[in-house]
Amino acid sequence: xAGRVGIVAVAQTKFEERKDALHxxxxxxxxxxDVLGQTGLEFKEDRTGIDCTTVAYFDLFGGPAGSHMHLxxxxxxxxxxxxxxxxxxxxxxxxxxxxILSGHCDVVLLLxxxxxxxxxxxxIEWVGMDPVYQRRVGIDFVSAAALQAMRYTTKYGITPxxxxxxxxxxxxxxxxxxxxxxxxSLTVDDVLRSAMLCDPIRIQEAKPVPVDGACALILACxxxxxxxxxxxxxxxxxxxxxxxxxxxxxxLADCGALATAAQRAYKMAGIKEPLKEFDLAEVSEQYSYQExxxxxxxxxxxxxxxxxxxxxxxxxMGGELPINPSGGILSGLPxxxxxMQRVVECVLQLRGEAGARQVPGAxxxxxxxxxxxxxxxxxxxxxxx
Amino acid sequence: MSTxxxxxxxxxxxxxxxxxxxQHSLGYQSKFANGLKQGRILATKCPVxxxxxxxxxxxxxxxHVKQTEWVDQGQRGRLVSAFKINFPMFDPRTRExxxxxxxxxxxxxxxxxxxxxxxxxxxxSKLKTGMLLEAVWRPEEERQGRGDDILHWKPVEE
Numbered sequence: 001x002a003g004r005v006g007i008v009a010v011a012q013t014k015f016e017e018r019k020d021a022l023h024x025x026x027x028x029x030x031x032x033x034d035v036l037g038q039t040g041l042e043f044k045e046d047r048t049g050i051d052c053t054t055v056a057y058f059d060l061f062g063g064p065a066g067s068h069m070h071l072x073x074x075x076x077x078x079x080x081x082x083x084x085x086x087x088x089x090x091x092x093x094x095x096x097x098x099x100i101l102s103g104h105c106d107v108v109l110l111l112x113x114x115x116x117x118x119x120x121x122x123x124i125e126w127v128g129m130d131p132v133y134q135r136r137v138g139i140d141f142v143s144a145a146a147l148q149a150m151r152y153t154t155k156y157g158i159t160p161x162x163x164x165x166x167x168x169x170x171x172x173x174x175x176x177x178x179x180x181x182x183x184x185s186l187t188v189d190d191v192l193r194s195a196m197l198c199d200p201i202r203i204q205e206a207k208p209v210p211v212d213g214a215c216a217l218i219l220a221c222x223x224x225x226x227x228x229x230x231x232x233x234x235x236x237x238x239x240x241x242x243x244x245x246x247x248x249x250x251x252l253a254d255c256g257a258l259a260t261a262a263q264r265a266y267k268m269a270g271i272k273e274p275l276k277e278f279d280l281a282e283v284s285e286q287y288s289y290q291e292x293x294x295x296x297x298x299x300x301x302x303x304x305x306x307x308x309x310x311x312x313x314x315x316x317m318g319g320e321l322p323i324n325p326s327g328g329i330l331s332g333l334p335x336x337x338x339x340m341q342r343v344v345e346c347v348l349q350l351r352g353e354a355g356a357r358q359v360p361g362a363x364x365x366x367x368x369x370x371x372x373x374x375x376x377x378x379x380x381x382x383x384x385x
Numbered sequence: 386m387s388t389x390x391x392x393x394x395x396x397x398x399x400x401x402x403x404x405x406x407x408q409h410s411l412g413y414q415s416k417f418a419n420g421l422k423q424g425r426i427l428a429t430k431c432p433v434x435x436x437x438x439x440x441x442x443x444x445x446x447x448x449h450v451k452q453t454e455w456v457d458q459g460q461r462g463r464l465v466s467a468f469k470i471n472f473p474m475f476d477p478r479t480r481e482x483x484x485x486x487x488x489x490x491x492x493x494x495x496x497x498x499x500x501x502x503x504x505x506x507x508x509x510s511k512l513k514t515g516m517l518l519e520a521v522w523r524p525e526e527e528r529q530g531r532g533d534d535i536l537h538w539k540p541v542e543e
Contacts, residue, residue: 023412025443029451043449060405073446115410123405132399 005097006225006232007383009038010344012215015181015332018117019212024062027113028074031216035109039218039228043076050218051105052081056092056112058336060124075111088284089215089340090369090379094238096219107220107228112341114334116210121335129373130245139247141286142206144373146198148252149289153200155253156304160200163288164191165310167204167330170285173317174327176356181332182208191288205288208332215341233347236364237271237382239264245376253304258297258368258378265366265380266299274299274321275314278382279362280349281323282342284370285330291315291323294368298380317359325349325357339369343381350385416455417441418530424522426458426535428498437498458496461519461541465491467504467512490538492518503537517541 011034013027036042042049053075072082083099085092089112096108125141152158168188174180186204194204218228225232241264243257244250262274271277281298285291292306300321301309309315315323324330326345329338346365348354362385369379411418417440420427428437429452431445437456444451469488475481487503490512494500505521506512518538528534 020410021412023410023414023443026412029443033451062407062409073442074444076449078446118409119405119407127405131401135401 003101004222004225005100005235006220006222006229007217007235007343007347008220008225008228008232009035009218010215010347011035011038011217012179012341012344013213014179015211015213015334017181017208017210017212017332019115020117022212024113024115025071025074027115027212027214028071028111031113031214032075032109032111035216035218041107041218041228043080045080047106049107050076050109051107052083052099053077053109053111054083054085054092054096054099056085056087056089056110056336056340058086058114058124060127061114061116061119061121061334061336075109081105087377088335088369088371088379089337090284090342090367090381091240091371091377092340093217093219093235093343093369093381094240094379097235097238100219100221106224107218109216109218110340111214111216112337112339113214114336115212116334117212121209125373134246139373141373142198142201144247145287145290146201147247148293148374149200149287151252152289152293156307158289158292158304158307160192161188162292162307162310163200163205164188166285166288166291167191169310169316170291170324170328170330173322173325173357174331176317177326177331178355180327181211183327183331201287201289205330207286207329207335211332211334213334213337215337215344217340217344217347231351231385233350234384235381236384237265237267237269238380239266239268240377240379243372243376243378245372247374250374252374255293255297255375255378258294258375258380259299261378261380262298265382269382269384271364271382274366275301276320278321278364278366280325280346280359281321281366281368282326282345283323283328283368284338284342285324285328286335286370288330290375291328294375295323297378298366298368317357322359325354325359339367339371339379342367342369343383346383350383413443414441415530420457421532421534422525422528422530424525424528426460426494426496426498426500426520427455428458428494428496430454430456435497437494437496439494439498439500456496456498458494458498460495461517462492462494462500462538464512464514464516464518465493465499466514467491467509469509487537488512490518492538502532502535505537505539511540517543
């Protein structure tokens with residue numbers, strides 16, 4: 001990478017099923033003031049503060065609102081530079097890093113918020129499908145995931161028990177995370193006895209819906225990052241990749257787009273053996289099978305070996321590579337916020353500030369963000385302290 | 386495209402009357418909505434510049450400090466601008482095409498905040514910048530805490 005980009009502050013709300021008493025502005029305000037307070041920075045025009053803000057937000061979740069224009073003032077948008085990323089929050093981190101690496105900005109404040117309780121997630125995701133062909137047969141992101149789960153588990157002989165273990169692990173990890181929404185103790189049997197949502201995905205194997213919350217972080221160029229904090233976390237690699245939107249054009253049992261995004265990031269970061277080199281991973285698993293499939297795409301194991309990986313215990317806390325010490329998306333995160341929150345969790349780990357969910361001595365981490373049906377868009381960010 | 390090509394096939398468009406339901410939490414803005422129900426217009430006030438804002442804002446858009454003070458803006462204000470829509474537009478409340486006979490006005494309230502609304506004077510030539518207007522409310526039992534709890538603004542003789 002031409003220069004280094006450091007993350008100098010992170011903040012997040014507690015994630016809850018409904019925050020009916022709060023306006024979206026209040027979620028945004030709390031995390032914005034939190035990161036500003038940590039750094040002492042303010043919104044400035046003279047390159048002595050926040051140069052630009054970038055907000056990741058899906059208009060459709062909050063009610064079409066002209067790209068969030070009525071809420072820009074909270075992130076200091078008045079008479080200043082303000083950008084929007086209408087995709088997963090990890091993409092906003094990627095975009096902000098590019099803003100800094102290009103020299104356009106020195107310091108960027110990032111924020112993502114979502115109140116899924118204000119709408120119906122499956123309807124929004126249905127609107128995300130091709131309007132002429134896929135919407136007409138009612139495919140949304142859940143049914144797309146079910147198609148992928150069926151194809152993946154069938155091709156590679158992944159068992160329902162192996163998928164259920166992901167949920168059990170996530171909820172157990174979430175018990176150490178005071179911001180997590182679902183931290184109930186589950187067994188494999190509990191998961192497999194839960195109602196079928198969309199065959200083969202059961203209710204307990206899907207991301208809880210709705211979830212409300214927000215997170216924010218501040219990115220800075222190397223020179224300023226060192227001045228702002230004693231504990232910068234460096235972005236060492238970035239990669240994104242789009243797959244086909246059409247599910248029939250993809251080999252759903254393999255995640256080529258993620259493998260490509262990961263290789264782009266790893267090449268930049270000099271990562272050769274991800275399972276050994278990373279100390280933790282925060283991945284975007286909206287469904288249980290996805291942690292196994294994404295583990296393959298991220299190179300933690302070979303194709304079709306995701307089931308064996310969870311069986312090995314290597315991805316548990318205390319294992320070789322704990323995946324989602326935070327509890328991940330299966331413990332309750334809003335879409336869009338999820339990818340940025342993956343990065344926030346990695347930063348807390350690399351700063352040694354993750355509390356009861358801390359991976360001891362964590363030095364390198366990888367965060368993954370996802371958007372689109374069945375992981376169409378993939379974003380991989382590698383980090384180091 | 387040539388006329389011949391056009392005749393080869395029918396070009397098709399699909400219509401999706403998308404109706405995704407939403408519910409919006411007003412949160413701290415509930416104070417404003419509850420004020421409307423009581424026939425009061427409340428604005429947030431910046432502790433730095435003293436500016437009053439409607440819609441109420443959690444932070445001053447100019448100074449980014451939290452606004453905790455609420456100020457009653459009174460029932461009267463001065464006309465800043467007025468216009469009438471002369472061609473059919475979407476009424477955002479009903480999604481129906483319609484033209485409004487009622488002029489829209491921007492009003493600077495006695496308390497310093499600004500807000501928009503309709504005007505009872507249909508002849509825009511009689512609407513002059515700076516003229517005094519007064520809020521005319523729905524009957525109390527019909528108010529819902531929405532912007533249209535104020536039916537319109539009525540010119541006041543001075």
